[in-house]
Amino acid sequence: MTPFVHKTLVVQLQAGGAERCPVLAHLTYDADDPFAVTAVFAHDGRVLARWRLDREMLADGLDKAVGMGDVRFRPVATGPWHELRMDFFGDARTDGGRHRAVVYAWAPAVAAFLRETWEAVPPGREEVRVDDFLAEILATGWA
Template identity: 45%
Template structure:
């Protein structure tokens, strides 16, 4: 199993402008379809989200996502960014967050993940997973 990790600066869209945060993006070949993002304030985790790796990659080029997570390319003042919308529970829309991430940083991270598990080469052993779940 291989593990990829990258610390990437993200910008939280806030009422008074953008606030910089750090996010640790991780990829584990044992779960080849997922990318995990932990958003940090210093060393303190603020939130953890799991993204579909292909959806993250597609979001660099076109709008994707309709549920809790949406991605789309965003350009402002010549900067190429990925806009990420994270939605909280429907009853708590104030929990929604809009983040902007440098597209090149996301592309570099994804390039590393594809070096481990190429697009279309993902495999999840469902039988072993079911055996483990049923054994509990």
Template identity: 35%
Template structure:
């Protein structure tokens, strides 16, 4: 069963040190994708802008700067309030967003209660999937060679352990 934890909030898109604009956003965490968080930005275009990155980045980024490359996250204070900064980079451009820390931390806590760190792999059902994939299906015995001990005796068909005798008809 898939569980989803969502949070709507308003982030600030930083245009310059003196200017930012509000951007409605939705944070989403799904147990069927347990390592990732999804952020959807509604920027007034025809389609929203979606970003997906490791949940671990936000978990660590709440406390200290982390990430490199396309996604970096760090805590800071702006005008006396705690915010979580997200620097996003893509071939289309770069964006610096500020999210209020408290709602992000509360949402993150809900995701961590649902799937504690270190248990993400269990959510994927890989062991069950592999067992089903590798289990013999009806009719497989027609295609698999008979490897039972009775099928071949030493000395027969090149099996070591006995003298091979030439075929009488040879």
């Protein structure tokens, strides 16, 4: 059986300068893709966005600012409240900027999820089955 970890969190979405609004974040870790965490953001049963995130970068973002591309993480503390700020950049807008969404998650909940993933596959023990991957490419004609 492949280790699989799933956690649903209520997070706060802020987009387009609007106030924060609560949405669900479904975080999933599958040992078959050991370096990634899938985050699906949903509201009222509708998927708003799906991102594949680097597990190590997600963990690092709990302690320091990381990322410089489409995804960036950094810790934010307001009094006793500790959050993980996740900035997601999308396609270009007509004004030359880029679409952007900011998600705030309760940092202890993200840390608890990551601990479960580390129990499934400890850091440094991730395996990539290159032969299986190449066989799949050749079988499906991805070349």
